[in-house]
Amino acid sequence: MDDGVASALAAFGARTQDVDAARMQAAPAAFEVYAENWDAVQLFEALSTQWRAVAFGTMASARIVHMGLDYAAIEPVARLIGIGKRRRPAVFQQLRVMEDAALAVLLAEVS
Incomplete structure (x- = not known):
């Protein structure tokens, strides 16, 4: 999940803990x-x-x-x-x- 999803959740009024949980599930960094x-x-x-x-x-x-x-x-x-x-x-x-x-x-x- 990328930060855009977490931002969209916040924009639509999601609970703070849900937005924070979405940010914690952010996609890992690129790898080779x-x-x-x-x-x-x-x-x-x-x-x-x-x-x-x-x-x-x-x-x-x-x-x-x-x-x-x-x-x-x-x-x-x-x-x-x-x-x-x-x-x-x-x-x-x-x-x-x-x-x-x-x-x-x-x-x-x-x-």
């Missing part, structure tokens, strides 16, 4: 990505809506557990964003490392 990882980062971002998830619920509560990326979407998306056929196996391995790290965070949020 090594050139050899750039394709994997782009692919991971392009697949951000392709997570497989399972919903569990009772009358008292509900939760969603992320299982991993939809692997059927990976190759077509890689093609569409211009990752060459020869490079795809290496990028796939990098993507799996990113997926594993993301799942560790997502599953920790459920616990």
Whole structure:
């Protein structure tokens, strides 16, 4: 979340604590990505809506557990964003490392 969102909340009369909480959630500073990882980062971002998830619920509560990326979407998306056929196996391995790290965070949020 950027400072613009927090400012908009303030302009629309949000409570001070909500505006402060929004400012605390500001996007982290920019970071560098090594050139050899750039394709994997782009692919991971392009697949951000392709997570497989399972919903569990009772009358008292509900939760969603992320299982991993939809692997059927990976190759077509890689093609569409211009990752060459020869490079795809290496990028796939990098993507799996990113997926594993993301799942560790997502599953920790459920616990």
